[in-house]
Amino acid sequence: MLPRMSPPVRWIVILFSVIVVYLYYSDFSTTLLRRNKDAHTYLGELEYVRLLLKSKNVGSDIEYASRTIRYIPDAAERKSITSVHETLFPQLFTKISLSEKTALPASKLLDLHVKQSPRLDEIDATSLLFGVSTTFERFHDARTSPVNEWSRWLTDGNGKSNGAGLVLALLNSSTSDIEFATQQLATAGINATVIPSNVELDMPGRYVDLVNMLYHHPTKNLRKWFVLIDDDTFFPYMHELQRTLSVYNPSLPYYIGTFTERMDWMLSNHAPFAYGGGGIFMSLPTMKQISEAPCLKKNEDGTYFLNADQGDRLLYNCIHEYTNIRLTHLPLLHQLDQFGDPSGFYESGRQPLSLHHYKSWHRFSPEPSHLVSDACGEDCVLQRFRFADEYILTNGYSLAHYPHGMNFDPELMEHTFEAGDKNNVDLEETVFSYAFGQLRPDLTKTGQKKSWELIGARREGPGRVKQVYFLHRDDDRWRSEGEIPSDLDSVVVLNWVP
Numbered sequence: 001m002l003p004r005m006s007p008p009v010r011w012i013v014i015l016f017s018v019i020v021v022y023l024y025y026s027d028f029s030t031t032l033l034r035r036n037k038d039a040h041t042y043l044g045e046l047e048y049v050r051l052l053l054k055s056k057n058v059g060s061d062i063e064y065a066s067r068t069i070r071y072i073p074d075a076a077e078r079k080s081i082t083s084v085h086e087t088l089f090p091q092l093f094t095k096i097s098l099s100e101k102t103a104l105p106a107s108k109l110l111d112l113h114v115k116q117s118p119r120l121d122e123i124d125a126t127s128l129l130f131g132v133s134t135t136f137e138r139f140h141d142a143r144t145s146p147v148n149e150w151s152r153w154l155t156d157g158n159g160k161s162n163g164a165g166l167v168l169a170l171l172n173s174s175t176s177d178i179e180f181a182t183q184q185l186a187t188a189g190i191n192a193t194v195i196p197s198n199v200e201l202d203m204p205g206r207y208v209d210l211v212n213m214l215y216h217h218p219t220k221n222l223r224k225w226f227v228l229i230d231d232d233t234f235f236p237y238m239h240e241l242q243r244t245l246s247v248y249n250p251s252l253p254y255y256i257g258t259f260t261e262r263m264d265w266m267l268s269n270h271a272p273f274a275y276g277g278g279g280i281f282m283s284l285p286t287m288k289q290i291s292e293a294p295c296l297k298k299n300e301d302g303t304y305f306l307n308a309d310q311g312d313r314l315l316y317n318c319i320h321e322y323t324n325i326r327l328t329h330l331p332l333l334h335q336l337d338q339f340g341d342p343s344g345f346y347e348s349g350r351q352p353l354s355l356h357h358y359k360s361w362h363r364f365s366p367e368p369s370h371l372v373s374d375a376c377g378e379d380c381v382l383q384r385f386r387f388a389d390e391y392i393l394t395n396g397y398s399l400a401h402y403p404h405g406m407n408f409d410p411e412l413m414e415h416t417f418e419a420g421d422k423n424n425v426d427l428e429e430t431v432f433s434y435a436f437g438q439l440r441p442d443l444t445k446t447g448q449k450k451s452w453e454l455i456g457a458r459r460e461g462p463g464r465v466k467q468v469y470f471l472h473r474d475d476d477r478w479r480s481e482g483e484i485p486s487d488l489d490s491v492v493v494l495n496w497v498p
Helices: 007-025 028-040 045-055 136-140 147-153 175-188 203-215 238-245 263-269 284-292 311-322 366-370 425-430
Strands: 061-075 094-097 109-115 128-135 165-171 192-196 225-229 255-257 280-282 327-329 384-386 391-394 398-401 450-459 465-471 489-497
Touching (some): 128 136, 136 165, 136 175, 147 366, 165 175, 165 203, 175 192, 203 225, 203 311, 280 284, 284 311, 366 450, 450 489
Parallel strands (some): 061 109, 128 165, 128 225, 165 192
Antiparallel strands (some): 061 094, 225 280, 255 280, 384 391, 391 398, 398 450
16 A cells, blocks of 8 residues: 655645646647747847757858848739849848857848738728637647637737637547637637537538538628638738628628649549638528538438538538539639649749648748738738849748849749659649649759748837748759859848838
Protein backbone atom coordinates (compact mmCIF):
# COMPACT_ATOMS: atom_id res chain seq x y z
CA MET A 1 0.00 0.00 0.00
CA LEU A 2 1.40 3.38 -1.01
CA PRO A 3 1.88 5.99 1.72
CA ARG A 4 -0.60 8.85 1.78
CA MET A 5 0.70 12.20 0.58
CA SER A 6 0.93 15.09 2.99
CA PRO A 7 -1.39 18.07 2.23
CA PRO A 8 1.41 20.30 0.79
CA VAL A 9 2.59 17.50 -1.51
CA ARG A 10 -0.99 16.77 -2.55
CA TRP A 11 -1.56 20.40 -3.53
CA ILE A 12 1.70 20.46 -5.48
CA VAL A 13 0.59 17.38 -7.44
CA ILE A 14 -2.82 18.93 -8.12
CA LEU A 15 -1.22 22.19 -9.26
CA PHE A 16 1.14 20.30 -11.56
CA SER A 17 -1.78 18.38 -13.10
CA VAL A 18 -3.69 21.59 -13.73
CA ILE A 19 -0.66 23.12 -15.45
CA VAL A 20 -0.25 20.07 -17.70
CA VAL A 21 -3.92 20.22 -18.74
CA TYR A 22 -3.67 23.96 -19.38
CA LEU A 23 -0.60 23.59 -21.54
CA TYR A 24 -2.31 20.94 -23.63
CA TYR A 25 -5.46 22.92 -24.26
CA SER A 26 -3.69 26.20 -24.84
CA ASP A 27 -1.28 24.43 -27.20
CA PHE A 28 1.98 25.43 -25.57
CA SER A 29 3.90 25.73 -28.82
CA THR A 30 1.20 27.93 -30.34
CA THR A 31 1.13 30.09 -27.22
CA LEU A 32 4.87 30.66 -27.42
CA LEU A 33 4.66 31.49 -31.11
CA ARG A 34 1.85 33.94 -30.45
CA ARG A 35 3.83 35.62 -27.68
CA ASN A 36 6.87 35.89 -29.93
CA LYS A 37 4.74 37.32 -32.73
CA ASP A 38 3.22 39.91 -30.41
CA ALA A 39 6.69 40.74 -29.10
CA HIS A 40 7.83 41.52 -32.66
CA THR A 41 5.78 44.72 -32.46
CA TYR A 42 8.01 46.04 -29.70
CA LEU A 43 11.38 45.04 -31.13
CA GLY A 44 13.56 47.60 -32.86
CA GLU A 45 14.01 47.23 -36.60
CA LEU A 46 17.45 45.62 -36.31
CA GLU A 47 16.34 43.19 -33.61
CA TYR A 48 13.25 42.26 -35.62
CA VAL A 49 15.29 41.44 -38.74
CA ARG A 50 17.82 39.51 -36.66
CA LEU A 51 15.03 37.42 -35.14
CA LEU A 52 13.51 36.60 -38.54
CA LEU A 53 16.88 35.61 -39.98
CA LYS A 54 17.69 33.50 -36.94
CA SER A 55 14.56 31.47 -37.69
CA LYS A 56 16.11 30.76 -41.11
CA ASN A 57 19.50 29.83 -39.58
CA VAL A 58 21.11 32.82 -41.28
CA GLY A 59 24.37 34.28 -39.99
CA SER A 60 25.27 37.87 -39.29
CA ASP A 61 26.82 38.77 -42.67
CA ILE A 62 24.28 39.57 -45.39
CA GLU A 63 23.63 41.63 -48.51
CA TYR A 64 21.08 44.29 -47.66
CA ALA A 65 18.80 46.75 -49.43
CA SER A 66 15.75 48.68 -48.30
CA ARG A 67 13.19 51.22 -49.44
CA THR A 68 10.52 53.28 -47.72
CA ILE A 69 7.40 53.31 -49.88
CA ARG A 70 4.87 56.09 -49.45
CA TYR A 71 1.57 54.88 -50.87
CA ILE A 72 -0.68 57.51 -52.44
CA PRO A 73 -4.30 56.28 -52.86
CA ASP A 74 -5.18 58.17 -56.03
CA ALA A 75 -4.87 55.55 -58.79
CA ALA A 76 -7.98 55.03 -60.92
CA GLU A 77 -7.72 51.23 -60.88
CA ARG A 78 -5.77 48.24 -59.62
CA LYS A 79 -3.89 47.06 -62.69
CA SER A 80 -2.48 43.60 -63.22
CA ILE A 81 0.93 45.26 -63.21
CA THR A 82 1.76 48.89 -62.46
CA SER A 83 4.81 50.37 -64.18
CA VAL A 84 6.96 52.62 -62.00
CA HIS A 85 9.37 54.86 -63.89
CA GLU A 86 11.94 54.84 -61.11
CA THR A 87 14.43 52.30 -59.87
CA LEU A 88 13.53 50.36 -56.76
CA PHE A 89 17.11 50.40 -55.53
CA PRO A 90 19.02 53.56 -56.56
CA GLN A 91 21.59 52.38 -54.03
CA LEU A 92 22.78 48.86 -54.79
CA PHE A 93 22.86 46.07 -52.24
CA THR A 94 25.49 46.62 -49.56
CA LYS A 95 27.33 44.05 -47.46
CA ILE A 96 26.67 44.49 -43.76
CA SER A 97 27.30 42.55 -40.57
CA LEU A 98 24.26 42.61 -38.32
CA SER A 99 26.37 41.80 -35.27
CA GLU A 100 28.34 45.01 -35.75
CA LYS A 101 25.34 47.27 -36.41
CA THR A 102 23.34 49.30 -33.92
CA ALA A 103 20.79 50.22 -36.61
CA LEU A 104 19.99 49.23 -40.18
CA PRO A 105 20.99 51.63 -42.97
CA ALA A 106 18.41 54.31 -43.73
CA SER A 107 16.25 53.90 -46.82
CA LYS A 108 15.18 56.44 -49.41
CA LEU A 109 11.56 57.45 -49.98
CA LEU A 110 9.63 56.27 -53.04
CA ASP A 111 6.07 57.29 -53.93
CA LEU A 112 3.73 54.60 -55.29
CA HIS A 113 0.22 55.35 -56.53
CA VAL A 114 -2.41 52.79 -55.54
CA LYS A 115 -6.16 52.53 -55.81
CA GLN A 116 -7.93 53.52 -52.61
CA SER A 117 -9.37 50.43 -50.92
CA PRO A 118 -10.50 49.66 -47.37
CA ARG A 119 -8.43 48.27 -44.54
CA LEU A 120 -9.80 45.55 -42.29
CA ASP A 121 -11.29 47.98 -39.78
CA GLU A 122 -13.28 49.65 -42.57
CA ILE A 123 -15.06 46.49 -43.78
CA ASP A 124 -18.54 45.38 -42.68
CA ALA A 125 -19.10 41.70 -43.50
CA THR A 126 -22.40 41.23 -41.65
CA SER A 127 -24.01 39.91 -44.83
CA LEU A 128 -21.96 36.69 -44.67
CA LEU A 129 -22.35 33.54 -42.57
CA PHE A 130 -19.68 30.85 -43.07
CA GLY A 131 -19.82 27.16 -42.24
CA VAL A 132 -16.89 24.77 -41.90
CA SER A 133 -16.50 21.20 -40.71
CA THR A 134 -13.15 19.94 -39.43
CA THR A 135 -11.65 17.90 -36.62
CA PHE A 136 -10.62 19.23 -33.23
CA GLU A 137 -7.15 17.84 -33.90
CA ARG A 138 -6.73 20.00 -37.01
CA PHE A 139 -8.18 23.02 -35.24
CA HIS A 140 -5.84 22.57 -32.26
CA ASP A 141 -2.62 21.60 -34.06
CA ALA A 142 -0.33 24.60 -34.59
CA ARG A 143 0.56 23.29 -38.07
CA THR A 144 -3.03 23.23 -39.32
CA SER A 145 -4.96 25.57 -37.02
CA PRO A 146 -6.81 28.16 -39.15
CA VAL A 147 -7.35 30.77 -36.41
CA ASN A 148 -4.56 33.15 -37.46
CA GLU A 149 -5.74 33.10 -41.08
CA TRP A 150 -9.41 33.45 -40.12
CA SER A 151 -8.59 36.51 -38.04
CA ARG A 152 -7.49 38.29 -41.22
CA TRP A 153 -10.89 38.02 -42.91
CA LEU A 154 -13.36 37.52 -40.04
CA THR A 155 -12.21 40.42 -37.83
CA ASP A 156 -11.27 44.09 -38.05
CA GLY A 157 -7.61 43.22 -37.46
CA ASN A 158 -7.79 44.59 -33.93
CA GLY A 159 -9.48 41.74 -32.10
CA LYS A 160 -13.10 42.57 -32.95
CA SER A 161 -15.53 40.92 -35.35
CA ASN A 162 -16.15 42.50 -38.75
CA GLY A 163 -19.77 41.33 -38.53
CA ALA A 164 -19.36 38.04 -40.38
CA GLY A 165 -20.47 34.89 -38.59
CA LEU A 166 -18.87 31.46 -38.47
CA VAL A 167 -20.39 28.08 -37.65
CA LEU A 168 -17.63 25.61 -36.79
CA ALA A 169 -18.59 21.93 -36.56
CA LEU A 170 -15.88 19.88 -34.82
CA LEU A 171 -15.52 16.13 -35.21
CA ASN A 172 -14.02 14.01 -32.43
CA SER A 173 -14.54 16.76 -29.89
CA SER A 174 -15.41 16.67 -26.20
CA THR A 175 -17.31 19.30 -24.25
CA SER A 176 -14.03 20.81 -23.08
CA ASP A 177 -12.77 20.84 -26.70
CA ILE A 178 -15.84 22.82 -27.77
CA GLU A 179 -15.35 25.26 -24.88
CA PHE A 180 -11.67 25.67 -25.73
CA ALA A 181 -12.36 26.35 -29.42
CA THR A 182 -15.13 28.80 -28.54
CA GLN A 183 -12.82 30.72 -26.22
CA GLN A 184 -9.92 30.76 -28.66
CA LEU A 185 -12.09 32.15 -31.45
CA ALA A 186 -13.64 34.73 -29.14
CA THR A 187 -10.18 35.86 -28.04
CA ALA A 188 -9.25 36.34 -31.70
CA GLY A 189 -12.37 38.46 -32.21
CA ILE A 190 -14.14 35.90 -34.39
CA ASN A 191 -17.93 35.71 -34.02
CA ALA A 192 -18.29 31.93 -33.98
CA THR A 193 -20.78 29.26 -33.00
CA VAL A 194 -18.89 26.05 -32.20
CA ILE A 195 -20.82 22.78 -32.12
CA PRO A 196 -19.92 19.09 -32.27
CA SER A 197 -20.35 17.30 -35.58
CA ASN A 198 -22.92 14.55 -35.91
CA VAL A 199 -20.80 11.43 -35.30
CA GLU A 200 -23.32 9.28 -37.16
CA LEU A 201 -22.55 11.07 -40.42
CA ASP A 202 -19.58 10.45 -42.69
CA MET A 203 -17.54 13.22 -44.29
CA PRO A 204 -19.94 14.00 -47.19
CA GLY A 205 -22.88 13.92 -44.80
CA ARG A 206 -21.22 16.26 -42.31
CA TYR A 207 -20.49 18.70 -45.12
CA VAL A 208 -24.09 18.84 -46.36
CA ASP A 209 -25.32 18.94 -42.76
CA LEU A 210 -23.65 22.36 -42.51
CA VAL A 211 -26.49 23.67 -44.67
CA ASN A 212 -28.99 22.81 -41.94
CA MET A 213 -26.78 24.38 -39.29
CA LEU A 214 -26.50 27.63 -41.22
CA TYR A 215 -30.16 27.68 -42.21
CA HIS A 216 -31.28 27.33 -38.59
CA HIS A 217 -28.71 29.76 -37.20
CA PRO A 218 -30.35 32.51 -35.11
CA THR A 219 -28.69 35.26 -37.21
CA LYS A 220 -29.84 33.92 -40.58
CA ASN A 221 -32.20 36.83 -41.23
CA LEU A 222 -29.27 39.25 -40.90
CA ARG A 223 -27.38 37.47 -43.67
CA LYS A 224 -27.49 37.64 -47.44
CA TRP A 225 -25.09 34.82 -48.26
CA PHE A 226 -24.38 31.47 -46.62
CA VAL A 227 -20.95 30.09 -47.43
CA LEU A 228 -19.52 26.58 -47.15
CA ILE A 229 -15.72 26.49 -46.92
CA ASP A 230 -12.84 24.20 -46.00
CA ASP A 231 -10.71 24.95 -42.95
CA ASP A 232 -7.92 26.10 -45.28
CA THR A 233 -9.99 28.52 -47.36
CA PHE A 234 -8.80 32.14 -47.25
CA PHE A 235 -10.54 35.29 -48.53
CA PRO A 236 -7.95 38.05 -49.20
CA TYR A 237 -10.41 40.72 -50.38
CA MET A 238 -13.54 40.77 -48.24
CA HIS A 239 -14.71 44.14 -49.55
CA GLU A 240 -14.18 43.15 -53.17
CA LEU A 241 -15.86 39.80 -52.50
CA GLN A 242 -19.01 41.50 -51.26
CA ARG A 243 -18.92 44.03 -54.10
CA THR A 244 -18.77 41.13 -56.57
CA LEU A 245 -21.68 39.35 -54.87
CA SER A 246 -23.75 42.55 -54.88
CA VAL A 247 -24.69 42.01 -58.54
CA TYR A 248 -26.76 38.98 -57.46
CA ASN A 249 -30.15 39.35 -55.75
CA PRO A 250 -30.00 37.30 -52.51
CA SER A 251 -33.79 37.04 -52.40
CA LEU A 252 -33.54 34.70 -55.41
CA PRO A 253 -32.18 31.13 -55.27
CA TYR A 254 -28.44 31.19 -55.99
CA TYR A 255 -25.74 28.52 -55.88
CA ILE A 256 -22.44 30.28 -56.65
CA GLY A 257 -18.97 28.78 -56.83
CA THR A 258 -16.04 27.77 -58.97
CA PHE A 259 -14.71 24.64 -60.67
CA THR A 260 -11.39 22.93 -60.15
CA GLU A 261 -8.62 24.49 -62.25
CA ARG A 262 -7.91 21.04 -63.68
CA MET A 263 -9.69 20.34 -66.93
CA ASP A 264 -9.08 16.58 -66.67
CA TRP A 265 -10.84 16.38 -63.30
CA MET A 266 -13.78 18.38 -64.59
CA LEU A 267 -14.26 15.92 -67.44
CA SER A 268 -13.86 12.84 -65.26
CA ASN A 269 -16.43 14.13 -62.75
CA HIS A 270 -19.09 14.55 -65.47
CA ALA A 271 -20.74 17.38 -63.53
CA PRO A 272 -20.31 21.17 -63.31
CA PHE A 273 -20.34 21.43 -59.52
CA ALA A 274 -18.82 24.03 -57.21
CA TYR A 275 -15.70 22.87 -55.38
CA GLY A 276 -15.84 23.49 -51.64
CA GLY A 277 -12.31 24.77 -51.12
CA GLY A 278 -12.98 27.83 -53.23
CA GLY A 279 -16.11 28.65 -51.23
CA ILE A 280 -19.74 27.83 -52.10
CA PHE A 281 -22.13 30.77 -51.76
CA MET A 282 -25.86 30.22 -51.42
CA SER A 283 -28.81 32.51 -50.83
CA LEU A 284 -31.48 31.90 -48.19
CA PRO A 285 -34.05 30.53 -50.70
CA THR A 286 -31.47 27.96 -51.81
CA MET A 287 -30.68 27.01 -48.23
CA LYS A 288 -34.39 26.48 -47.56
CA GLN A 289 -34.83 24.14 -50.52
CA ILE A 290 -31.75 22.09 -49.61
CA SER A 291 -32.71 21.78 -45.95
CA GLU A 292 -36.14 20.43 -46.97
CA ALA A 293 -34.73 17.90 -49.47
CA PRO A 294 -33.70 14.30 -48.57
CA CYS A 295 -30.04 14.96 -49.41
CA LEU A 296 -28.70 12.42 -46.91
CA LYS A 297 -31.01 9.55 -47.88
CA LYS A 298 -29.13 6.24 -48.13
CA ASN A 299 -29.60 2.93 -49.90
CA GLU A 300 -29.82 -0.36 -48.03
CA ASP A 301 -26.09 -0.93 -48.52
CA GLY A 302 -25.26 2.37 -46.76
CA THR A 303 -24.31 4.33 -49.88
CA TYR A 304 -25.97 7.63 -50.64
CA PHE A 305 -29.02 7.51 -52.87
CA LEU A 306 -27.51 10.53 -54.62
CA ASN A 307 -24.27 8.58 -55.22
CA ALA A 308 -21.44 10.81 -54.00
CA ASP A 309 -18.33 10.28 -51.88
CA GLN A 310 -17.39 13.97 -51.49
CA GLY A 311 -19.34 16.67 -49.69
CA ASP A 312 -19.36 19.26 -52.45
CA ARG A 313 -20.45 16.63 -54.99
CA LEU A 314 -23.24 15.38 -52.69
CA LEU A 315 -24.43 18.97 -52.29
CA TYR A 316 -24.46 19.45 -56.06
CA ASN A 317 -26.33 16.18 -56.63
CA CYS A 318 -28.95 17.21 -54.10
CA ILE A 319 -29.44 20.63 -55.67
CA HIS A 320 -29.54 19.15 -59.17
CA GLU A 321 -31.94 16.35 -58.23
CA TYR A 322 -34.43 18.19 -56.04
CA THR A 323 -34.39 21.81 -57.26
CA ASN A 324 -34.26 23.81 -60.47
CA ILE A 325 -31.25 25.81 -59.25
CA ARG A 326 -28.11 25.69 -61.39
CA LEU A 327 -24.56 26.78 -60.66
CA THR A 328 -23.55 30.40 -61.18
CA HIS A 329 -19.86 30.15 -62.06
CA LEU A 330 -17.61 32.71 -60.35
CA PRO A 331 -14.05 32.07 -61.64
CA LEU A 332 -12.52 34.68 -59.32
CA LEU A 333 -12.91 32.05 -56.59
CA HIS A 334 -10.08 29.51 -56.61
CA GLN A 335 -9.85 25.87 -55.59
CA LEU A 336 -6.09 25.79 -56.40
CA ASP A 337 -5.81 22.14 -57.36
CA GLN A 338 -2.23 22.34 -58.57
CA PHE A 339 0.91 20.93 -56.93
CA GLY A 340 4.42 22.18 -56.33
CA ASP A 341 5.70 25.74 -56.60
CA PRO A 342 2.67 28.09 -56.54
CA SER A 343 4.59 31.29 -57.31
CA GLY A 344 3.35 31.50 -60.90
CA PHE A 345 -0.20 31.89 -59.61
CA TYR A 346 0.55 34.28 -56.77
CA GLU A 347 2.86 36.41 -58.94
CA SER A 348 0.34 36.70 -61.79
CA GLY A 349 -1.12 40.05 -60.72
CA ARG A 350 -4.60 38.59 -60.37
CA GLN A 351 -6.95 39.41 -57.51
CA PRO A 352 -8.25 35.97 -56.40
CA LEU A 353 -11.33 36.21 -54.21
CA SER A 354 -10.46 32.95 -52.45
CA LEU A 355 -7.40 30.77 -51.88
CA HIS A 356 -7.13 27.13 -50.86
CA HIS A 357 -4.71 24.26 -50.15
CA TYR A 358 -1.98 26.64 -48.93
CA LYS A 359 -0.97 24.33 -46.06
CA SER A 360 -0.98 21.08 -48.00
CA TRP A 361 -0.77 20.96 -51.80
CA HIS A 362 1.45 24.01 -51.79
CA ARG A 363 2.98 26.34 -49.19
CA PHE A 364 1.89 29.93 -48.70
CA SER A 365 1.47 32.04 -45.55
CA PRO A 366 -1.59 34.25 -46.06
CA GLU A 367 -1.40 36.02 -42.70
CA PRO A 368 1.92 37.93 -43.10
CA SER A 369 1.25 38.39 -46.80
CA HIS A 370 -2.11 40.00 -46.08
CA LEU A 371 -0.73 42.34 -43.42
CA VAL A 372 0.18 45.03 -45.96
CA SER A 373 -3.56 45.67 -46.34
CA ASP A 374 -3.32 47.36 -42.92
CA ALA A 375 -1.32 50.02 -44.72
CA CYS A 376 -2.41 50.60 -48.31
CA GLY A 377 -5.72 48.70 -48.24
CA GLU A 378 -6.84 45.26 -49.41
CA ASP A 379 -6.26 45.92 -53.12
CA CYS A 380 -2.52 46.18 -52.41
CA VAL A 381 -2.30 42.50 -51.48
CA LEU A 382 -0.50 40.59 -54.27
CA GLN A 383 -0.49 43.74 -56.42
CA ARG A 384 2.44 43.90 -58.83
CA PHE A 385 4.77 46.86 -59.37
CA ARG A 386 7.38 46.84 -62.14
CA PHE A 387 10.38 49.11 -61.58
CA ALA A 388 12.88 50.60 -64.01
CA ASP A 389 15.73 48.41 -62.72
CA GLU A 390 13.94 45.18 -63.79
CA TYR A 391 12.39 44.29 -60.44
CA ILE A 392 8.78 43.16 -60.02
CA LEU A 393 7.31 43.36 -56.54
CA THR A 394 4.34 41.09 -55.87
CA ASN A 395 3.24 42.85 -52.73
CA GLY A 396 3.31 40.55 -49.73
CA TYR A 397 4.62 37.55 -51.66
CA SER A 398 7.92 38.09 -53.46
CA LEU A 399 10.37 40.47 -55.06
CA ALA A 400 11.72 39.15 -58.37
CA HIS A 401 14.71 40.52 -60.29
CA TYR A 402 15.29 39.81 -63.98
CA PRO A 403 19.01 40.57 -64.48
CA HIS A 404 18.90 40.00 -68.25
CA GLY A 405 15.69 41.95 -68.80
CA MET A 406 12.09 40.82 -69.25
CA ASN A 407 11.86 39.15 -72.64
CA PHE A 408 8.42 37.73 -71.86
CA ASP A 409 4.83 38.90 -71.48
CA PRO A 410 4.23 39.49 -67.74
CA GLU A 411 0.48 39.24 -68.34
CA LEU A 412 0.94 35.48 -68.91
CA MET A 413 1.15 33.30 -65.81
CA GLU A 414 4.49 31.57 -65.24
CA HIS A 415 4.17 27.77 -65.33
CA THR A 416 5.87 27.01 -62.01
CA PHE A 417 3.31 24.48 -60.71
CA GLU A 418 2.40 21.02 -61.95
CA ALA A 419 -0.47 18.57 -62.33
CA GLY A 420 1.39 15.74 -60.63
CA ASP A 421 2.40 13.77 -63.73
CA LYS A 422 5.66 15.15 -65.14
CA ASN A 423 5.93 12.23 -67.54
CA ASN A 424 2.74 13.32 -69.30
CA VAL A 425 3.93 16.42 -71.14
CA ASP A 426 0.64 16.99 -72.96
CA LEU A 427 -1.28 16.90 -69.69
CA GLU A 428 1.06 19.36 -67.99
CA GLU A 429 0.87 21.76 -70.93
CA THR A 430 -2.90 21.80 -71.32
CA VAL A 431 -4.63 20.80 -68.09
CA PHE A 432 -4.65 24.31 -66.59
CA SER A 433 -5.28 26.24 -69.80
CA TYR A 434 -9.03 26.54 -69.22
CA ALA A 435 -8.50 28.28 -65.87
CA PHE A 436 -5.33 30.27 -66.52
CA GLY A 437 -5.00 30.63 -70.28
CA GLN A 438 -1.66 30.23 -72.05
CA LEU A 439 1.18 29.76 -69.56
CA ARG A 440 4.73 31.02 -70.11
CA PRO A 441 7.79 28.87 -69.38
CA ASP A 442 9.11 28.43 -65.87
CA LEU A 443 12.26 30.50 -65.27
CA THR A 444 13.76 28.45 -62.45
CA LYS A 445 17.33 27.24 -63.05
CA THR A 446 17.72 29.56 -66.07
CA GLY A 447 19.55 32.41 -64.34
CA GLN A 448 16.97 34.80 -65.79
CA LYS A 449 15.13 35.34 -62.49
CA LYS A 450 16.08 35.74 -58.84
CA SER A 451 13.39 35.88 -56.19
CA TRP A 452 13.28 37.14 -52.61
CA GLU A 453 10.37 35.63 -50.67
CA LEU A 454 8.47 37.29 -47.83
CA ILE A 455 9.54 35.83 -44.48
CA GLY A 456 7.87 38.31 -42.14
CA ALA A 457 5.75 41.42 -41.79
CA ARG A 458 4.56 43.56 -38.90
CA ARG A 459 2.48 46.66 -38.23
CA GLU A 460 4.46 49.64 -36.97
CA GLY A 461 1.67 52.08 -36.28
CA PRO A 462 -1.47 53.34 -38.04
CA GLY A 463 -1.10 52.73 -41.77
CA ARG A 464 2.51 51.52 -41.42
CA VAL A 465 3.78 48.04 -42.25
CA LYS A 466 7.29 46.61 -42.50
CA GLN A 467 8.01 43.67 -44.82
CA VAL A 468 11.16 41.52 -44.89
CA TYR A 469 12.03 39.55 -48.04
CA PHE A 470 14.79 36.95 -48.13
CA LEU A 471 16.94 35.12 -50.71
CA HIS A 472 19.14 32.25 -49.48
CA ARG A 473 22.57 32.05 -51.04
CA ASP A 474 22.20 28.28 -51.54
CA ASP A 475 18.85 28.51 -53.33
CA ASP A 476 19.80 26.93 -56.66
CA ARG A 477 16.42 27.65 -58.25
CA TRP A 478 17.78 31.03 -59.31
CA ARG A 479 21.08 29.92 -60.84
CA SER A 480 21.79 28.67 -64.32
CA GLU A 481 23.96 25.60 -64.83
CA GLY A 482 27.54 26.38 -63.83
CA GLU A 483 26.67 29.74 -62.28
CA ILE A 484 28.68 30.49 -59.14
CA PRO A 485 26.45 31.03 -56.10
CA SER A 486 26.64 34.16 -53.99
CA ASP A 487 28.65 33.92 -50.79
CA LEU A 488 26.03 35.87 -48.79
CA ASP A 489 22.35 35.60 -48.02
CA SER A 490 20.32 38.58 -49.23
CA VAL A 491 17.70 40.64 -47.37
CA VAL A 492 15.29 43.34 -48.56
CA VAL A 493 13.27 45.49 -46.16
CA LEU A 494 10.30 47.49 -47.44
CA ASN A 495 8.60 50.04 -45.19
CA TRP A 496 5.06 51.07 -46.22
CA VAL A 497 4.07 54.48 -44.88
CA PRO A 498 1.19 56.93 -45.55
